Amino acid sequence: MHGLKRELTLEIVFKKVLSLSAIFIIVLILSIFLTLIFNSLPSLKAFGLKFFYGKTWDPVFNKFGALPFLVGTILTSFLALIISLPFSFSISIFLGEYFREGRISSFLKSLIELLAGIPSIIYGFWGLFVLAPLMRIVQMKLGFTPYGVGILTASIILSIMIIPYSASIGREVIELVPSEIKEAAYSLGATKSEVIRKIILPYASSGIISGIILSLGRALGETMAVTMVIGNSNVLPKNIFSPSNTMASVIANEFAEATGDLYLSALVEIGLFLFLVTFVVNLVGRYIIKRYTAV
Amino acid sequence: MERKIYIRILKDRLFKIFIILFSFLSTLPLFFILFHLIKNGISSLSFEFLFNLPKPVGEKGGGIANAIVGTFILILVSSFLSIPIGVSAGIYLSENKNKKLSNVVSMLVDILQGVPSIVLGIIAYLWVVRPMGRFSALSGGVALAIMMLPVIIKSTEETINLIPESLKEASLSLGVPYYKTFLLVILPAGLSGVLTGILLGISRIAGETAPLLFTAFGNPYMNLNIFKPIESLPHLIYNYAKSPFPEWHQKAWAASFILILIVFTLNILSKLVVKRWKVRF
Numbered sequence: 001m002h003g004l005k006r007e008l009t010l011e012i013v014f015k016k017v018l019s020l021s022a023i024f025i026i027v028l029i030l031s032i033f034l035t036l037i038f039n040s041l042p043s044l045k046a047f048g049l050k051f052f053y054g055k056t057w058d059p060v061f062n063k064f065g066a067l068p069f070l071v072g073t074i075l076t077s078f079l080a081l082i083i084s085l086p087f088s089f090s091i092s093i094f095l096g097e098y099f100r101e102g103r104i105s106s107f108l109k110s111l112i113e114l115l116a117g118i119p120s121i122i123y124g125f126w127g128l129f130v131l132a133p134l135m136r137i138v139q140m141k142l143g144f145t146p147y148g149v150g151i152l153t154a155s156i157i158l159s160i161m162i163i164p165y166s167a168s169i170g171r172e173v174i175e176l177v178p179s180e181i182k183e184a185a186y187s188l189g190a191t192k193s194e195v196i197r198k199i200i201l202p203y204a205s206s207g208i209i210s211g212i213i214l215s216l217g218r219a220l221g222e223t224m225a226v227t228m229v230i231g232n233s234n235v236l237p238k239n240i241f242s243p244s245n246t247m248a249s250v251i252a253n254e255f256a257e258a259t260g261d262l263y264l265s266a267l268v269e270i271g272l273f274l275f276l277v278t279f280v281v282n283l284v285g286r287y288i289i290k291r292y293t294a295v
Numbered sequence: 296m297e298r299k300i301y302i303r304i305l306k307d308r309l310f311k312i313f314i315i316l317f318s319f320l321s322t323l324p325l326f327f328i329l330f331h332l333i334k335n336g337i338s339s340l341s342f343e344f345l346f347n348l349p350k351p352v353g354e355k356g357g358g359i360a361n362a363i364v365g366t367f368i369l370i371l372v373s374s375f376l377s378i379p380i381g382v383s384a385g386i387y388l389s390e391n392k393n394k395k396l397s398n399v400v401s402m403l404v405d406i407l408q409g410v411p412s413i414v415l416g417i418i419a420y421l422w423v424v425r426p427m428g429r430f431s432a433l434s435g436g437v438a439l440a441i442m443m444l445p446v447i448i449k450s451t452e453e454t455i456n457l458i459p460e461s462l463k464e465a466s467l468s469l470g471v472p473y474y475k476t477f478l479l480v481i482l483p484a485g486l487s488g489v490l491t492g493i494l495l496g497i498s499r500i501a502g503e504t505a506p507l508l509f510t511a512f513g514n515p516y517m518n519l520n521i522f523k524p525i526e527s528l529p530h531l532i533y534n535y536a537k538s539p540f541p542e543w544h545q546k547a548w549a550a551s552f553i554l555i556l557i558v559f560t561l562n563i564l565s566k567l568v569v570k571r572w573k574v575r576f
Contacts, residue, residue: 114562124533
């Protein structure tokens with residue numbers, strides 16, 4: 001009888017531990033959010049909305065406007081998305097339709113997985129010492145100031161980094177297209193490329209869009225690779241070759257050296273904004289993909 | 296009519312060529328990166344490089360022993376913090392599928408996976424570094440642990456979903472209490488999946504730099520104390536790459552080579568675990 005009681009207590013403890021660890025996740029996210037808000041209060045109070053359209057970022061005079069970083073982030077992320085599109089699109093179709101199984105498919109899959117496994121610091125390092133000198137030559141030929149580092153260099157590195165991610169989502173949604181509608185098209189005499197362009201892509205479009213949105217979330221928050229090749233300049237970029245800074249890279253560069261409460265708080269506010277933007281982007285992406293896979 | 300069909304077939308061929316060409320073009324960076332890492336890194340690799348401490352610029356020799364040890368300590372600390380919570384949250388999610396709480400948690404885990412690592416660095420700084428008054432391996436471990444959590448939770452949940460109800464019911468029908476059924480029957484059956492998740496989580500953080508910049512901070516000396524700043528491989532690469540000295544760049548290449556070896560080994564290891572001990576019923 002005594003043993004049974006002990007078992008019962010242990011049973012309750014076990015179940016409590018399980019639910020507590022689930023609740024812990026909620027508490028964790030909430031406290032991340034609240035910590036960010038609380039610590040960016042000084043900056044929120046001092047600058048208000050001006051924080052987002054102020055052009056000067058000057059720690060010496062305690063003037064903080066984050067517009068250059070917003071522009072830098074948007075430019076690098078969207079350029080990276082555009083550059084990566086033809087590649088991730090091709091891989092998705094290659095693995096999702098042309099070669100679903102077999103040696104070539106698993107060969108390409110392993111290569112892409114290796115590409116996804118490379119740490120971002122190595123992408124940045126390689127970009128700084130191999131890609132940037134190449135970009136310098138290109139810029140010289142085109143008549144721009146040859147910095148080498150800059151928005152376009154960062155976008156190219158970033159696009160290489162997001163290709164595996166968007167390609168894997170793209171492959172999954174393309175594989176989900178029911179074979180009946182494909183076969184119907186073939187039976188009407190459509191060629192494979194016509195089936196892909198007129199049947200598969202329209203059917204999978206919402207899934208593909210959510211893949212693009214989720215890769216955008218990746219690109220927005222990527223830090224190290226971008227920090228190393230973007231040139232770290234806190235003024236508004238003039239063209240896509242100019243050095244710039246993203247929200248993530250300015251935090252990486254200045255956080256450890258931020259002296260003064262307002263300076264630190266301004267950087268935390270950028271972090272808060274980054275958190276909220278990626279939060280929304282991920283939420284929307286997951287929502288669309290869930291609706292797509294539920295059908 | 297004839298001509299139109301030829302054009303359609305031609306278009307079909309061209310489309311396929313385009314797809315194959317661009318698919319393999321996108322793997323080119325992998326070969327370029329590996330080529331440069333091997334070409335520039337291998338010449339500086341030696342026993343001395345792996346087992347010695349760094350030396351100041353200008354002095355010959357010196358290694359990265361502190362960074363290798365530091366990386367392993369950071370991995371240990373973050374595993375210690377994240378594995379227990381991750382595994383039990385994963386079990387909760389798979390056991391309570393239709394509860395409101397688990398829907399919310401499941402969504403938050405997805406969100407957590409998307410939080411930029413640099414933001415988690417800020418959090419670890421505000422939670423650990425500022426109250427303690429100094430940079431420490433512990434704070435770096437906290438940031439990395441939050442990064443590992445979603446990976447571990449997801450793979451634990453998916454693994455346990457794969458284990459058939461009949462196994463659980465058989466155990467319960469013999470009068471084995473729920474918690475013992477779980478710890479002694481279900482979890483061992485799904486061990487490989489849980490292990491894979493842990494390995495994937497570790498490979499996600501092994502190369503992570505951003506949250507360490509202002510938490511673990513870096514340290515040119517050997518340090519085993521988790522309450523003090525600690526060096527790590529990715530952070531050392533960042534520092535050496537930014538420096539103006541060519542011999543340090545050389546060392547950064549060699550350190551990158553070691554780092555990529557570690558990360559790829561972890562990836563391959565997790566694949567082998569999946570292959571050898573796949574959860575199959």
